[in-house]
Amino acid sequence: MSTSRRPAPEPEAPVPTPVDGRREPDHMALFERMLLVRRFEERCVELYSAGRIRGFLHLYIGEEAVAVGVLDHLRDDDAVVATYRDHGQALARGVPVGPVMAEMLGRAEGVCRGRGGSMHLFHAPTRFYGGNGIVGGGLPLAVGLALADRMQGRDRVTVCFFGEGAMAEGEFHESMNLAALWHLPVLFLCENNLYAMGTALDRSESETNLALKAASYEVPAWSCDGMDVLATWEAARRAVELVRDGGSPVFLEAKTYRFRAHSMYDADRYRDRAEIEHWRERDPLVLLRTRLLADGVPQKDLDAAETRVTAALDDAVAFAEAGTEEPVDELLTFVTSGR
């Protein structure tokens, strides 16, 4: 069976009963955060169709459980290095939604004052280091952030997101080797959505068992169900603890799937409709909603979350639309710091 056509992973065993003192996941908070990401992306599609957002727009729809499940474990002083599919990663990190939306619209009120756009979200207060349009380009950066922590005796964790496509890049191998060699506290978080743009995993990797590949660097490496936010949360809990306490890198693969095309320019000719529909059956939001209802959470609580998210996005879009354009006089600022 071709790897790209393999069925969605079966739901894993229930999260083990936490030992005393261990954090437990706040199911409703995870749900609401995933919902924020999903609805944010849907607003972006509307705004793109209306010509308000231009350029590349890479949507995180279908992959929400990964960033939300992983980043829930970070402290404020930890760092995140993101991919070009970074809206969900930014929102899951807590980058404020209004300035993110303003950045999408190229506004001066955007997180990067309109310089970065969709692919280059940066946010110093949450130590969110972008937003990298070069596949694999963020990995060395993450290694360096961790090196600075190591050299300054801090127990911070750097989470570095990348797709499975990045694992064909030299920078993946160079960075894994360096981080392992120097025992640097990086969580290498592979979002395996099975396609590097339009090229399926088994058409780009000689070894499609990504954790096995990563383990060859003497780095603890395993996979989790990236459609199940609770499974991802639990896997990431172990991973982040291991990085922080052990001070060494860990590789975690989240098996996920993007429901939308690669970008708004992509006609999605390379995937079967049946495959997409198959994965949609394991929509991370539907999975968690079902679980919450089964656990006895009243429907009105879920509706209330939806209402709050809608209100937050209404505000964000209004904030962005009311934003100003950076004066062209400012075009050349931030090229250098102006010594």
Add this chain to the structure above:
Amino acid sequence: MTARAVQETTYREAVREAMREALLRDDRVFLMGEDVGRYGGGFGVSLGMIEEFGEDRVRDTPLSESAFVGAGIGAALGGMRPIVEVMTINFAMLAMDQLVNTAAALLHMSGGQFAVPLVVRMTTGGGRQLAAQHSHSLENWFAHVPGLRVLAPATIEDARCMLWPALLDPDPVIIVEHGSLYNDKGPAPEPGTEVDIDRAKVRRVGDDVTLVTYGGSLGLVLDAAERLAQEGISAEVVDLRLLRPLDSATVASSVARTHRAVVVDEGWRTLGMSAEVSARVMEDCFYDLDAPVGRVCTLEVPIPYAKHLEDAALPSVERVAAAVHEAVGRDG
């Protein structure tokens, strides 16, 4: 009054002293690169530093230019002040992504949030029979990119004194050191000597023609100027010192007096530093010029191994003198 004995040093020792001083002055400064530690540096520049500062601050990296240059960027963002050594500029091609797509662009892409206080040192240039993959002068590639500062120390004083202001720069700085300079001998700068990293410098005063050069070509240009002086041609020599941002004003004020310019650059002529300098002279001094701007560059060929072929490819005193003869012969 007794004159203080002048301390002799070499360009190599000057770079090493600059790095030692930086590591001593600031705990955030560290050196990393291929073979900078136990080997002592590919060109012996960091010899003895690992013994003095330890493996944590003088880090031998794997052969992975992209990762360790990128790690330098990340470490700079994380509060350190890394000096990254790339063994030669030819190998720096393997780190182009990190230097161009990340280091140079990050401040702007992030709307001013993330400056990258990184210094990357690398050897450049030919003349040592190292053939095409160890001899090229590719510094113009970096000088092309907004967001980078590119320094080319041509003298022992600049080799000794440019590093500290480079480390104080909040943005990425690339320092290119011509490989043939490391054995140059001369007086060590007085302790506490400071230099700027903003301005070109007139290295020889003259009236008839301005010779603009930098880095490894400065020596041969000064030799050419000496030879021309014996012919009665008075050449002024401008050392660019920094390739980005270019100090056009110093070049223009010289050309405005001499009315002639020849640019000498060990890079290739096509789209190289000499092309940029020449264009700026045209823009700034068009009505002052009595002759077209001359250029002496490396011939458009990958640098060959055999000495006579390499010599023929590189700029020489003879070619500089010939270009000057051409410029002054066209007196209007």
